[in-house]
Amino acid sequence: MKKVLIVGSGAREHALAQTFLKSPQVDQVIVAPGNDGMTDTDLKIVPIPVTDLIALRQLALDQQIDLTFVGSEAPLTLGIVDEFEQAGLAVFGPSQAASQLEGSKSFAKDLLTKYNIPTARSKTVHSLDAATALPAKFGFPLVAKLDGLALGKGVSIFANEQQYQDYLKDIFTKDPQATLVIEEFLKGVEFSIFSLVGKDGKVVHTPLAQDHKRRFDHDLGPNTGGMGAYSPLTWVSPAQKQMAIDQLVTPILAAMQSENTPFVGVLYTGVMWTTTGPKVIEYNVRFGDPEAQVVLPQYQGDFYTLIMDLLDGKVGQSDWQQKAIYLGVVLVAPGYPNAPQTGALVPTVVQVAPLTINYAGVKDGRAAGGRIATVVAHAQTTSLAQAEVYRKLSVIDTALDYRHDIGYQADLNHL
Numbered sequence: 001m002k003k004v005l006i007v008g009s010g011a012r013e014h015a016l017a018q019t020f021l022k023s024p025q026v027d028q029v030i031v032a033p034g035n036d037g038m039t040d041t042d043l044k045i046v047p048i049p050v051t052d053l054i055a056l057r058q059l060a061l062d063q064q065i066d067l068t069f070v071g072s073e074a075p076l077t078l079g080i081v082d083e084f085e086q087a088g089l090a091v092f093g094p095s096q097a098a099s100q101l102e103g104s105k106s107f108a109k110d111l112l113t114k115y116n117i118p119t120a121r122s123k124t125v126h127s128l129d130a131a132t133a134l135p136a137k138f139g140f141p142l143v144a145k146l147d148g149l150a151l152g153k154g155v156s157i158f159a160n161e162q163q164y165q166d167y168l169k170d171i172f173t174k175d176p177q178a179t180l181v182i183e184e185f186l187k188g189v190e191f192s193i194f195s196l197v198g199k200d201g202k203v204v205h206t207p208l209a210q211d212h213k214r215r216f217d218h219d220l221g222p223n224t225g226g227m228g229a230y231s232p233l234t235w236v237s238p239a240q241k242q243m244a245i246d247q248l249v250t251p252i253l254a255a256m257q258s259e260n261t262p263f264v265g266v267l268y269t270g271v272m273w274t275t276t277g278p279k280v281i282e283y284n285v286r287f288g289d290p291e292a293q294v295v296l297p298q299y300q301g302d303f304y305t306l307i308m309d310l311l312d313g314k315v316g317q318s319d320w321q322q323k324a325i326y327l328g329v330v331l332v333a334p335g336y337p338n339a340p341q342t343g344a345l346v347p348t349v350v351q352v353a354p355l356t357i358n359y360a361g362v363k364d365g366r367a368a369g370g371r372i373a374t375v376v377a378h379a380q381t382t383s384l385a386q387a388e389v390y391r392k393l394s395v396i397d398t399a400l401d402y403r404h405d406i407g408y409q410a411d412l413n414h415l
């Protein structure tokens with residue numbers, strides 16, 4: 001029997017753990033550091049922070065882990081895959097060099113431009129003067145992205161010159177050498193492509209998903225890590241999905257190969273479908289959270305075999321369900337994302353099909369972070385799945401907050 005290590009602590013990692021536990025070959029999953037909500041049978045949490053690569057590697061060696069799957073971006077950009085591979089451990093994720101695709105906005109933009117992959121026109125700047133000149137080129141609304149790992153907070157959108165100048169003053173006062181990518185605002189419909197990328201160019205695409213980044217209903221309020229998601233997307237045709245893959249995913253994987261930083265792991269392509277076709281908003285080098293919680297339960301095969309086959313350079317057989325829509329709503333602490341208040345009791349939701357719950361910031365049964373849990377249900381249509389989740393949430397007595405309109409775009413039929 002096989003042992004799997006998942007690196008991370010959120011609801012995404014909980015969904016990953018549950019997916020591996022469904023494999024008949026896997027008898028134990030360790031999540032480091034995990035959280036107190038992960039109480040599934042055969043799941044163990046070990047409190048090692050995701051940034052302590054040496055302790056994680058030692059854990060994998062001591063526990064004779066057969067496969068490590070890295071959920072979150074921080075250890076990837078620190079080089080966890082390189083560390084593990086040097087120790088002869090099987091690990092699914094990109095190298096430190098390939099992780100720059102998410103870790104550095106300017107690295108990603110340079111590659112997109114060099115290889116002519118459709119994206120917003122942009123300029124990377126390192127000074128207040130250079131940044132001040134850019135509205136003349138791109139107009140308003142205007143988008144600014146801070147270089148470096150953003151954790152969902154790196155993107156700002158400005159409606160006018162005043163807002164933009166105030167932002168620049170603030171950024172360059174804090175760090176006169178700040179690197180910013182300034183780009184044109186893309187109008188369109190957003191969705192995400194997840195590609196499981198193996199060795200020797202082998203790739204398996206999952207069903208598409210749509211996230212809801214703004215904190216409040218009707219897409220109002222600040223950006224968050226994601227308040228809910230659903231998958232698959234009935235309003236993207238198979239031909240449109242293929243077009244997005246051909247134009248945005250395949251060429252970046254080829255580019256990474258040509259640049260001697262071949263990509264292995266989960267490639268997350270944030271797509272804006274514009275009137276002139278699909279464009280890249282961003283790449284991430286891991287599953288989305290909460291997208292993973294609605295995508296992973298759709299795998300009907302043995303996920304352990306799929307990932308090991310990909311690491312062996314074999315095309316894994318991929319087997320995703322196509323009959324139901326999976327929809328997930330994220331429960332957050334009051335005050336999230338700016339000032340989450342900890343301490344609220346976290347409800348225990350009995351996992352009766354079609355309902356599952358994946359836990360995130362839970363400590364001793366109480367909210368210990370901003371993102372606390374994702375409640376997922378599936379049904380024949382998006383509105384039925386939505387009704388299923390919200391019916392459950394309406395009878396739960398909790399001080400946690402959530403959005404009430406996850407999946408609202410599904411019926412708008414907009415491409």
Ligand code: AMP
Nearest residue numbers: 120143152154155183184185186281282
């Ligand atoms: P990120 O933090 O990179 O995930 O971006 C957060 C959100 O900002 C994206 O999901 C988009 O909704 C928005 N965004 C980023 N870049 C652009 C752009 N060039 N045009 C319009 N919206 C954008």
Ligand code: GLY
Nearest residue numbers: 225226288289290
């Ligand atoms: N849900 C967006 C992200 O994981 O970045």
